[in-house]
Amino acid sequence: MSKYSNLQIEVTDQIQTININRPEKLNALNIKTIEELKDCIQTAYDDGEVKGIIITGTGEKSFVAGADIKEIADLNEVNARKFSENGQEVFELIEKCPKPVIAVINGYALGGGMELALACHLRVASENAIMGLPEVTLGIIPGYGGTQRLSQLVGKGKAFELIMTGEKIDATEAFRLGLVNYVCKSIDLAKTKSTDILNKIFENAPLAISMTIDCINAAFLPDEDGYLIEANSFANCCTSEDFHEGTKAFLEKRKPNFKGK
Ligand code: COA
Numbered sequence: 001m002s003k004y005s006n007l008q009i010e011v012t013d014q015i016q017t018i019n020i021n022r023p024e025k026l027n028a029l030n031i032k033t034i035e036e037l038k039d040c041i042q043t044a045y046d047d048g049e050v051k052g053i054i055i056t057g058t059g060e061k062s063f064v065a066g067a068d069i070k071e072i073a074d075l076n077e078v079n080a081r082k083f084s085e086n087g088q089e090v091f092e093l094i095e096k097c098p099k100p101v102i103a104v105i106n107g108y109a110l111g112g113g114m115e116l117a118l119a120c121h122l123r124v125a126s127e128n129a130i131m132g133l134p135e136v137t138l139g140i141i142p143g144y145g146g147t148q149r150l151s152q153l154v155g156k157g158k159a160f161e162l163i164m165t166g167e168k169i170d171a172t173e174a175f176r177l178g179l180v181n182y183v184c185k186s187i188d189l190a191k192t193k194s195t196d197i198l199n200k201i202f203e204n205a206p207l208a209i210s211m212t213i214d215c216i217n218a219a220f221l222p223d224e225d226g227y228l229i230e231a232n233s234f235a236n237c238c239t240s241e242d243f244h245e246g247t248k249a250f251l252e253k254r255k256p257n258f259k260g261k
């Protein structure tokens with residue numbers, strides 16, 4: 001029996017798929033789901049069986065249709081701040097995950113759902129994807145990092161437009177804006193594409209991948225010196241066994257056999 005009520009987890013060939021599983025509520029993120037997501041991602045950090053993660057929503061209609069509006073309706077100033085900080089913390093765990101995380105966006109990715117997708121390293125959408133941050137239509141703003149990550153991904157001007165209008169966009173427009181890496185004809189094809197990308201990443205040195213994640217994230221953190229982190233990470237890579245294996249394999253004209261050490 002699964003330890004989670006609102007997540008369904010599968011691990012195949014070292015890829016963990018996390019299905020947000022509240023289809024009757026279009027997979028809206030209630031507090032319980034956020035807690036479960038936190039536990040699941042934290043566990044995956046250290047799980048030797050997991051090399052990469054796909055996050056998606058159960059069913060064809062929705063990735064995640066936002067934070068649970070029923071719960072939001074009861075928030076006051078004190079618990080609203082906590083609500084936002086809590087979600088931000090979980091999404092930061094995803095963004096900083098040392099293993100690649102891909103959002104497979106099926107149907108609606110709205111509000112907290114779009115913010116969840118934004119926290120992943122890559123996004124692959126199916127043609128039926130509808131994305132947007134409609135929080136202002138409810139009298140709130142995105143509170144799970146959306147104002148920051150959308151600006152980082154599509155630029156300030158488009159982020160202002162999308163968040164202030166609350167407009168929903170389709171997969172073609174999301175691709176045009178650079179909001180999603182790929183658009184596929186169906187959810188199954190989006191999953192296959194994501195698996196192919198992960199398998200391509202798995203051919204490379206795991207330590208170098210996790211350091212790439214740190215360095216690219218640092219480019220968007222005002223208090224971090226990304227160049228310093230890059231130089232330190234580069235130096236760290238050069239002390240790894242995988243670095244010696246990678247360069248040796250090249251010179252010996254064979255495929256490297258990386259160990260993640
Ligand atoms: N929070 C809580 N429940 C939600 C939800 C959310 N974000 N989004 C959908 N649901 C629930 C609906 O209340 C409904 O539940 P019910 O059957 O018990 O009434 C069920 O999911 C199906 O949604 P419904 O609105 O009937 O489907 P639809 O196909 O007519 O519309 C949407 C789909 C996505 C356009 C619409 O559900 C919607 O606008 N959802 C809210 C999106 C949003 O504003 N998200 C940001 C929140 S911060």
